[in-house]
Structures are given as C-alpha cells and as structure tokens.
Amino acid sequence: MLNLLKQQFASVGKNQDATDLLTEDLVLVEQRVEPAKRAAQVIHKKLAGCLQSQQGLDVEKRTKKLPLMMLSVSMAESFKDFDGESPMRKVLEMCCFMQTLLAKTLADFEVQLEKEVLEPLNKLSEEDLPEILRNKKLFAKLTTDWQTARNRSQASSGPQAKQDGLREEVEEAWRKLESIKDQYSADLYHFASKEESYATYFIRLLELQAEYHKNSLGCLEKNITELKENHNQSAPRLRNLSGQVYGVPLLSHLQNSNRQIAAPIQECVHMLLHRGLREEGLFRLAAAASVVKRLKVQLEQWKHRPQRV
Template sequence: MMKRQFNRMRQQLSHPNISGRALETAEYLTEDLLQIEQRVEPAKRAAHNVHKRLVACLQGPYGADVEKRVKKLSLMSLSVTMAESFKELDTDSSLGKALEMSCFIEGMLAKILAEFEMALEREVLQPLNKLSEEELPVILKHKKNLQKHILDWNTIKSRLNQAAKNSGNSVNANTGPAASSAAIKLENLKEEEEEMKRRVEQSKDEYMADLYHFSTKEDSYAKYFIKLLEIQAEYHRKSLGSLDATLAELKETHSQPDSPFPMDTAVLGVYGMPLETHLKNSGREIALPIEACVTMLLTSGMQEEGLFRLAAGASVLKKLKYYLAIGSSALDEFYADPHAVAGALKCYLRELPQPLMTFELYDDWLKAATVKEPESRLELLRDVCNSLPKDNYNNLRYLIRFLAKLAEHQEVNKMTPSNIAIVLGPNLLWPQQSEGSSVQLDMASVSSIQVVGVVEPLIQNAETLFPGDIDFNISDLLTPPVLEIKDSEGPSVEESTSHLIPAEQVFSLPGERQEKP
C-alpha cells in the first residue's frame, strides 16, 4: 500500500497536469505512455480550434463544388461587374481592352481561389475534423471507461475487504447462520472483484493500444498543417503566375500604339471569314494562318518562354496578318519573333465568326469537362470531338496536337497544358451571345474559366482524342530560312528558302483544288 501511494506521489510530481481520476489510470501506464497521454487532449483541442478558424477563413460556401463556389466569391462579382462595364465600351479602345483583360483575370483568380479552398477542405479541413471529432474522442472515451472500471474495481475491493472482516468476526463469534451468510457474500464479492479486474485489464489494453497508435500517427497529424502551407504556397504561385502573364500582355499591348499599316484582312478572305468559306475558296484542309503559324513556331518558337502568353508588337502583328492574308512569301523576318506568330494565330481563331469548337457543341463541351471520373470524362470528350463538322475536327486536331507538342517543352517555355488552355482556350470556344441578353454579361469571366477546363484535358490527351500520325507541314507550305556557309574562298551569306503558296493559288475559286508542288 505504501509503495502504491509513493508511486502516485511520484507520478503527480512528474506530471502536475494529472489530477483527480487521471491518477487512477496513471499507475497502469509506463512513463512513455504517460507522456503520450498528456498530448491527446491538447491535440484534440488544437485540431478543433484550427478547423473552426480555417472554416471561418473560407470565402466560398463550405462543401460546394467549383462552379457554385466560384459564383459566390467576391472576385467573381468583380469580374461580372467588369464584364457589364466593358460591354458598353469600344473593345478597340485601350480602356475597353484593359477592362476586358482585367475581367478575365479576376474570373481566373476566382477559379484558382475556389480550387484552393476545395483542396483545403479535402486535404486539411476534413482530416482535422475527423481527428478532433472521431479519432481522438475514441481514445478519450476509452480512457474514461478505464477510469470508471478502476473506480468500480476499487469500490468492490473495499467492500470485499469489509466483507472479509465481517466474515472473520462471524466465524470467531461462532454465530452459525450469520457466519454462513457472510461467507456466501464474501464469495460473491470475490467473483465480482475478479470480473471487474478482468474489465480493468481489458480496458487498459484498449487504452494502451490507442495511445501507441496515437504516437505512431502523430507525424501524420503534423502533416495536415504542412499540407496547409503547401496548398497556400501553390495557390499564391498560381495566382501570381496568372497575374504576371496578364500584366505582361496588358502592358505590352497598352504601351504600343496601333500601326498605321493599312489593311482590312477580313475582305481578303482569311481573317474574320467563316472557316468553311476560307477552306473552300483556298482548296485547303487546314486554314492558312493555322498551318503557316504552326509551321513557323515548330521551327523557332518551341523553346520560347511564354508563347501565346506574351504579346507581340501591334505593328509587327498587323504586318504578319496582312502577309498571311495575301499569301505573301516574305515571312523570313517573322521567324525571329515567335510571339508575333503566336499572336497572329490567336487573332485568326478569335476573329472566326464561329469558334473552332462551334457554338452548337458549347454545352456538350462543358458538360463533358465537368465529369469527375477521368475515364468517363475522356470518353465524353471523344464523343464531342467526333461530333464536330469535318473541317472543324481536322483543324482542331491539327492545332491540339501542336499544342501538346508545345507542352512537351514546358520545362523551358513554361507553357504547361493548363497555361496554354488559359491563354488560348477562350479563343477556341465561347458561347453564342444574344442581343440584349443580360445572361451573357459574365461571358468573358465564367465562360472563359469553364473553357479552360475543356481545353486542358484535350491537350493532355491529344493523341488519345485525336489519334494517328500527323504531318504539320501538310501542304508543304513553307520551309524555314537556312544559313548556308560557303567554302573558305567565298563569303558567308544567309539565304532565305522560305516559300509560301502564291496568293493566286491560295485563293483559288470555289471547287478548285490546290495541287501540292
């Protein structure tokens, strides 16, 4: 008895936080388990309090999907307001362009924020809630059971000691029936004491197993908070990357005045003309600007950082568009400016009267992209691809396979499938606008964000969705400039070997087919 009391005093001095009934369990635990036990309840409080505060930090509705969450964010409200405002401005003005670009990026930031909050819920909030409301309460419940069983056991032992004294007194007094009754009561209490001892041992084993399990899982619990910081870092990186890209393009465009280079590319039968009209008139399978720009970019643009993201000089871009529209062969100078080539390609896609991915399939594209199961999503995207008109399918296949090739160099050019989809997706697909429809006001924000979710998986699964070998220089459109080094007796000269199909061949009459040279 004195040894037990001494152990209790030592444990209380070593662990001053142990009080009251906790001392009942302390004498059954080793020093290591006592230290672990002291961390369980604080861990539960920490998980509960951090979870509660993190939920309060969320800007979107807890548990909502991306679409519903985005609509509730203040950034999206700002984007919609910008969309309403720039619709009243001339989009050719610098103010209109700046407002339109800002509208898009605010919507993109809203999507990034929504995805961040969903990742936070999935990888931090839900595990913390489970820890504080399920896992740790089980340990504390087993501790409480052990304390109760120890208390009951001690009570029975006291009663047993008292019964033993009473039984001894009865025997000594030789009272007969009283002695017999006391003996029976003593036997019953012994059985109860044995049963309670068994329960204490069982509860102790459960509790000790819980504590050992907790000690092995503490590193995993700590990773929830590390994951929180990792998700926050990724959120800020993506937001900053989107802002940097948009700012660079916006500043570049804003700082360069329009070139006085006179032209109206739409009347030349290329830019601004329906795809099928241009292909029919030119006898081509792939639109001239698409093939010409892709061919040039494959030669000199694949390693260029920020391709399709950084803007080219307005005058250079206008000149290239004009040369492409008239079928000029003087394209050598543009190989040195891949951003101008990428800009000319973007302009062609953006100026099509109907997007390359068509108005009719707009809802089908978005529906397919929102399917969460990867294989089902891929199958639906394949079905929509196969539903495209032949001309649209051929040109989209050609372009997406090129973009997938561009993404292979992402370590150098920084253009991942996601980045490419952000800057090029809104030029490939947009909803048809109705005159005076207020529903369309947020088109430049919400729609553009959804389209990114369509175009990115197309690039990621290009060979699956658009199978087969592909020849990018399908019509032998042009060859890159070559630097020829003559023998030592002659000077070195740079000789251009770039050739583009003459305008009279490119723009043949309807029904005529262009022969390859």
C-alpha cells in the same frame, strides 16, 4: 485469485487514479490527446472561416460564388458601354479575364484545402480522438470501481459467504478493467504511431497556400506584362491624335504637333489679339479653377491644327 490481485497491486494506493496502471510512455502519450483534439477542433473552425465560398461545392459552383467572380461579372458589364477603341474598355476586358482566372485558381485551392486538410482535421477532432477520450473516461471509471470493490473486500470481516461474494466482485471488476486497459493502451499506441502524420496536415496547409499564391502571382505577372505592352503600343497613337500638351517636354510637344510655338501660348496670344482689348479686367481678375481645368483638358484633347499665320 484474490491473493494474486493483492500481490500485483499492493503498491496501488486507495486514492491513485487510472494513469497509475499505465506505463510511463503511455502516460506521456495520454497527455497529448486532449491538446491534439482542441488544436484540431479550433484550427478546423478558424480555417473553414477563411474560405471565401461554401464548403462542399465543386470547383465550378464554388468559382461562381466567389467575390472575385462577382467582380469579374461587374467588369464585364461595365466595359459594354465603351466603344471598341476605348483604352478603358481594353484594360477592363483584360482585368475581367484575369479576375476570372484568379477566381478559378482560388476555387481549386479551396477544394484541395477542404479535401486534404479540413476533412482530415474534422475526422481527427470529431471521430478519432473522441473515441480515445471515451475509452479514457471508461478506463478511469472501471479503475475506480475496481478500487472500491477491492477496498470493501479488504475491510470485510463478516460471514464467509459475504467474503466470497466480495471476492467475486473484485475479480469481475478486474476483468472489466483489464479489458478496457488493453483497448485504451492500444488506442494510445495507435495515436503515438499516427501523431507525426497528423502533424503533416499543417505542413500540407502551407504547401497548398504556397502553391496557390505562386499560381496567382504567375497569372498576374504574365497578364500584366501583356496588358502593359498592348497599352503602351496604343498610347503613342492616341497621343499623336490629340497632340499632348501638358506633362511632356516642350521640344517633344512642338515636334509631335508640328508647331514652332507651344499651343497654349499661341492660343493665348491669338485670343489677346482678337478679344483682349474688349475684355474688362483681363489681367486683373483671376479665372476660376474649374475654367482653367476645362481649358487645359480641351487643349490636351485638341487634334492637330495648322499653326495660325
């Protein structure tokens, strides 16, 4: 038996490591295991850090804890103070509804991401690949044990009983090495056969992201269009009530307010006729900016008034 072992491993030097007992294709596969473990571990950690809610929650509980849902709740509380005809209330109501939809869409995305990407990556980095690496370590140790026993047997020149004992030690070391080598080789072949499926975890990540952004964009575009239509329909009615003065063509202002003279000019002339002669420094002292701003706002909000005769 010892002669057979010597013939099989005559080319194995004293300082050669465990990989010398593997075929070239398995050596190549072996070099990918540790990088795969590191990649899965790091990406799982960073990807989990991108989640906006706690892992392990269902969609309903996750939605409630998302920042978007907190924003929706704040909007709902804010519009309660407005009257039912307020444009801001109507816009806030729609925004509140949209934030809730976006939060639900995000929660659905995170649940899928956790199930289809995070959990497989965690299993890969914490269970599957560590088992292969443990067998690799054991394979290296048993290779060293076998080489050590073989070297002692080759160097022995003592009694026959001692040589027989060393020969048995070599045989036992080889049996253990052969057993773990078979297991380790099977692990490496299994990893090689599954490596392409492991790569699809990252493709699935991109697919889920694309689907999430598409759904979010669709929700926003649909509801923003509806919001603008409703807002534009109410805006002319409000402008007609107030008689918009600034920011519109002069002709539009005159037509909408049923005037022949622009409201600011008419009011200024009216003031000059009634109070101008008693105001000291009327054309010498500039009015404060806050006063001018307040007067402009008052004119914007002024309801239709009959023209002064």
